[in-house]
Amino acid sequence: MINFTYQNPTKMVFGKLVEEQVGELTKKYGKKILLHYGSRSIKQYGLYDRIIRSLQAADVAYVELGGVIANPSLELVYEGIKLCKKEHVDFILAVGGGSVIDSAKAIAMGVYYPHDVWDFYVKGVVPKQALPIGTVLTIPAAGSESSIATVITNYKAGLKRACRFDILRPVFAVMNPEITMTLPPYQTASGVIDMIGHVIERYFTNTSHVSLIDRMSEGLIRTVIEQGRIVMNNPTNYDARAEIMLAGALAHNGSLGVGRIEDWACHNMEYEITQVSGISHGHGLAILYPVWMRYVMDHDVERFAMFANKVFDVPYSDDLETMARTGIDFLEAFYREMGMKMSLREVGITKDQLPQMADLVSKSGTITIGNFVTLDRNDILTIYTNAL
Amino acid sequence: MINFTYQNPTKMVFGKLVEEQVGELTKKYGKKILLHYGSRSIKQYGLYDRIIRSLQAADVAYVELGGVIANPSLELVYEGIKLCKKEHVDFILAVGGGSVIDSAKAIAMGVYYPHDVWDFYVKGVVPKQALPIGTVLTIPAAGSESSIATVITNYKAGLKRACRFDILRPVFAVMNPEITMTLPPYQTASGVIDMIGHVIERYFTNTSHVSLIDRMSEGLIRTVIEQGRIVMNNPTNYDARAEIMLAGALAHNGSLGVGRIEDWACHNMEYEITQVSGISHGHGLAILYPVWMRYVMDHDVERFAMFANKVFDVPYSDDLETMARTGIDFLEAFYREMGMKMSLREVGITKDQLPQMADLVSKSGTITIGNFVTLDRNDILTIYTNAL
Incomplete structure (x- = not known):
């Protein structure tokens, strides 16, 4: 810490x-x-x-x-x-x-x-x-x-x-x-994905010995996934709306980022997706996270295996890589279940737009983004391409 | 909520x-x-x-x-x-x-x-x-x-x-x-138990649909148990000391009590134990919680089974009562592992002192304590007696 x-x-x-x-x-x-x-x-x-x-x-x-x-x-x-x-x-x-x-x-x-x-x-x-x-x-x-x-x-x-x-x-x-009961499904789902994202950006860190906040973060993500499913089927369920509304505040008030270096690469990459396609921020994040996770998971496969176990109950095994991949698959499946189209192509972005998007994120290659794994312009372009 | x-x-x-x-x-x-x-x-x-x-x-x-x-x-x-x-x-x-x-x-x-x-x-x-x-x-x-x-x-x-x-x-x-590395084992253990207590007092509630805070509370208790074991064996482990110190603040800053009615019966009963015996507040709580839990568990055996599952990995089964009892046994074993004498008798309290203690807690039977289960003077005396 x-x-x-x-x-x-x-x-x-x-x-x-x-x-x-x-x-x-x-x-x-x-x-x-x-x-x-x-x-x-x-x-x-x-x-x-x-x-x-x-x-x-x-x-x-x-x-x-x-x-x-x-x-x-x-x-x-x-x-x-x-x-x-x-x-x-x-x-x-x-x-x-x-x-x-x-x-x-x-x-x-x-x-x-x-x-x-x-x-x-x-x-x-x-x-x-x-x-x-x-x-x-x-x-x-x-x-x-x-x-x-x-x-x-x-x-x-x-x-x-x-x-x-x-x-x-x-x-x-x-x-x-x-007040949130009348939100349309796309907006509800985008919100749920956004708040999970705020925790993911903090959860994937190189700071060791941050168990307390890890456990509380996993608890938040689990709850939002569970309650998100409930409100998609029953938008006027007050209790589920309440859990989600409270989670949204706790996910991003900074309390789940204390004592650790946060990442934020996907948020930086997402802004350009919204800019170009007009989809919601949450939707853009849903497309990016699984791709980003598969791109960076080798950097700390133990952490991704832990995420898979604690959030999606993937049983621990010697094969941490498969555990990690299974967790990412579950996350991707959840986003799809929430109604999200899961590729940039499906939201109208074409391959030829990607280099300029990567340029904008990296300020023409002059800056890198992310702290868990540092991404330069080429990494960003590869992630966009993998998300196509 | x-x-x-x-x-x-x-x-x-x-x-x-x-x-x-x-x-x-x-x-x-x-x-x-x-x-x-x-x-x-x-x-x-x-x-x-x-x-x-x-x-x-x-x-x-x-x-x-x-x-x-x-x-x-x-x-x-x-x-x-x-x-x-x-x-x-x-x-x-x-x-x-x-x-x-x-x-x-x-x-x-x-x-x-x-x-x-x-x-x-x-x-x-x-x-x-x-x-x-x-x-x-x-x-x-x-x-x-x-x-x-x-x-x-x-x-x-x-x-x-x-x-x-x-x-x-x-x-x-x-x-x-x-600064906390030089704390003696008894004080370290008492602190760990006290902070778990602050979460338990809020966790056992009759308010339904409080999943988010439940999950975060379970995460905190799990972490404190894990890190508590580490510091008892290695008092100068900075990382474990840091997790515990942070947990102590989060356990009692009120954030894990939002949206629910809290209990606090055991804290009220503990004060008299410290008064009479001079043991630490955490030690008194360690003696009381298992006894209190077994006394009130029928009131909401599902919640006790959930506690057992989420905090101690007791597998879910149809027999919720056994699950609940197993969880309480694990908690009691942890307190013992932390070096606590687990009965009132062992800390020098005798049977004849109990009625007056119950009188003081209940103001001579004029008030009840607790919200999860309301306890009157007779309940308090029974719990003290069961803890003897």
């Missing part, structure tokens, strides 16, 4: 009708807030009305900015920053999934930054200050409701990039599993 | 030599602090000197109050409150195990309370304010370094009592596993 510092002050307010507490939670931080959301869908199910009523009851004034899209755009972030400055907003309430929350985080740090907020994503600039953010989560997947991460897409530049700063962690996360 | 609110803002600073950061961590909160500790043992290993140097380098002034004993006394708490008021202390740094930290928590809320601080423990009074606390942990066991709980003994009244308030959660927990 390596030295670490970990702090997660996000207040999780979880359960039925907890969105009715949002006004009281918000008024500790803001007098005039930005209500940030995506589509009108939050208005369809009465969620918008309940939030507005709660804000009004707590005497919290608000301005609105909707229109956040999947893979949230830098353009709308600029608009949000302008609006917050003009209206002297002191708090952002993000109502939505990871895209809305990530957009809110970008706006929050952009308000205090005199230059281009995109600098935080591509130039390594560290924000000194950010508006506090609260969240009402509607899509469990990204874990952004209690994470330090934000991912924004600069459509003009054709770049999707992430950054992570402690000051971006939301002050509260209001999480009502009932 | 039931609705819940959870927040744990404690900053965990973990690893080798992290105590050298304590000055920088402290100066954000305090200009003049109370340095609270137990015996001189912190001075033997250079820890005290490193902390003093770090505080001085950060220009933090301090007054000292040592002398905290196992089962910390209300008398010393009074002394600490007086000292903090007189010296205008604005922060308490607790260097020690659960006893020191619990004592610090009592002082922290006593400083702002015009009446007797004992009211918080026995009268249900809720503190409005408390001094912030930081901790340097030397004994992983109680989890007090990032918990909201404090347990104090009023020796005059012969009462050991706990209370829990969010404002008592320490602002930071400095955790260096190296």
Whole structure:
């Protein structure tokens, strides 16, 4: 285990009708807030009305900015920053999934930054200050409701990039599993796969003696697989929705990454898949993980055998390689069971697009990605090709 | 799963030599602090000197109050409150195990309370304010370094009592596993058993559909059993000490209790055992859990069978009762392996003492304890008798 510092002050307010507490939670931080959301869908199910009523009851004034899209755009972030400055907003309430929350985080740090907020994503600039953010989560997947991460897409530049700063962690996360019952199957499945991915990126590490977090991580993945199957067959099962929603937060709040070096190669490779094909982030990850795992498994076949045993009950044997491959096969089969097309070709990506994608990930071969196994431009291209 | 609110803002600073950061961590909160500790043992290993140097380098002034004993006394708490008021202390740094930290928590809320601080423990009074606390942990066991709980003994009244308030959660927990390498076997074992206990108290619940936390809890218990065996044979194994130290915090920071009703009957019954016999809290728990489990297992034999399967690999069969009993036997054998005498008689408690102990726990039969199975005075006496 390596030295670490970990702090997660996000207040999780979880359960039925907890969105009715949002006004009281918000008024500790803001007098005039930005209500940030995506589509009108939050208005369809009465969620918008309940939030507005709660804000009004707590005497919290608000301005609105909707229109956040999947893979949230830098353009709308600029608009949000302008609006917050003009209206002297002191708090952002993000109502939505990871895209809305990530957009809110970008706006929050952009308000205090005199230059281009995109600098935080591509130039390594560290924000000194950010508006506090609260969240009402509607899509469990990204874990952004209690994470330090934000991912924004600069459509003009054709770049999707992430950054992570402690000051971006939301002050509260209001999480009502009932709200997630109406999510369509593709979005539900993508969320389930995304949260498993957040654990996989941390689980495959070169840091030794991290048994405690390994065991807790395996427990999380097992539960999400089990409960994911339940909600695909019965979308209105509250209990399964609750397990998944809680898992989404725990998978990415950083607690399962303490004391170890994390990987994140597949997340980096995935962004280009979403960019090119328009499929969900979770779907892109589903295509990548089995391919990546088979590409890197020789590096630590014991760890892959352990994964197979602890997550999929593959019995221990002397043949660790077969154990490892069986575990990866089970993972791939689960993704397929969740309705995912499991090749890049099936989602409309052609072979001739792959070199440019590899170039973008590796910044034309100038950087490598991943820590479990370091991948250069050629590795990335091979993995994309194997995923075709 | 039931609705819940959870927040744990404690900053965990973990690893080798992290105590050298304590000055920088402290100066954000305090200009003049109370340095609270137990015996001189912190001075033997250079820890005290490193902390003093770090505080001085950060220009933090301090007054000292040592002398905290196992089962910390209300008398010393009074002394600490007086000292903090007189010296205008604005922060308490607790260097020690659960006893020191619990004592610090009592002082922290006593400083702002015009009446007797004992009211918080026995009268249900809720503190409005408390001094912030930081901790340097030397004994992983109680989890007090990032918990909201404090347990104090009023020796005059012969009462050991706990209370829990969010404002008592320490602002930071400095955790260096190296410091724990010199702990004697009995204290090491007691800590391991105590942290497993903190998970057991939450695991046995009547709340259904709590799979995620169940799986993570089982993973924690498995790891602590595995690593506990390692440190008993090799006390200076850093990696195993690190796993145990981290587990101690996670076992009791509340995260494994979210969304469920917790039990805590055995903790309530244990306090009297320590009071009467002077054995460690962990030792008392080791004696109680197997007896309590056999007494209540019929209430939910499926859960006990699951515990047996997931923690001790007892294979699933149609005979859940045998599965459950086998799991309890394994747990009991582990406690014995850790060096614990496994009956009240062996630790010097006699049959004639039991009725008064049961009276004290049940407040002369006026209250019941436990939520998984509610226990009245007669149940408590039976469990004590079965543990004899």
